[in-house]
Amino acid sequence: MSNNPFTRPPSQDERAAASKVTDSCAFKAGFSGVAGYGIGLVFGLVLSGIEFSSPVDTSASTKQQIKTVFKDMGTKSLSSAKNFAIMAAIYSGSECMIESYRAKNDIYNSIAAGCVTGGTLAVRTGPRGMAMGCAGFAAFSAAIDWYMHKDD
Secondary structure: OOOOOOOOOHHHHHHHHHHHHHHHHHHOOOOOOHHHHHHHHHHHHHHHHHOOOOOOOOOOOOHHHHHHHHHHHHHHHHHHHHHHHHHHHHHHHHHHHHHHHHHHHHHHHHHHHHHHHHHHHHHOOOOHHHHHHHHHHHHHHHHHHHOOOOOO
């Protein structure tokens, strides 16, 4: 039997170690942050192509105009990627911690995680903004969770 880890099946100990890592809330939050960054990058690129808020200097050369537009698209894409990454990491991490604490997997975990995410993202706006962020994200999370599990 080969000892090459790429050609042999994993042992029970290796499976248990991998499961322990991937089931941790830190891993789930980190992975969601990375995935959110990628989705936000694509989303920001598409939306920046549709939204054309920066006026282009028509007196500049075509090459300079293209350079300016691509720079603007890159800036908007990176901003969107950062925002999606933060939002995904907070939501996923808080949902995992709430689910671990409650030892239940139901819609209330999503609602609470949405509230935590919305409130955390709106922390600079004060208590009223945090309450609105909490309510908005909680309602959105409830709607998505209901839709995803309506056939269960």
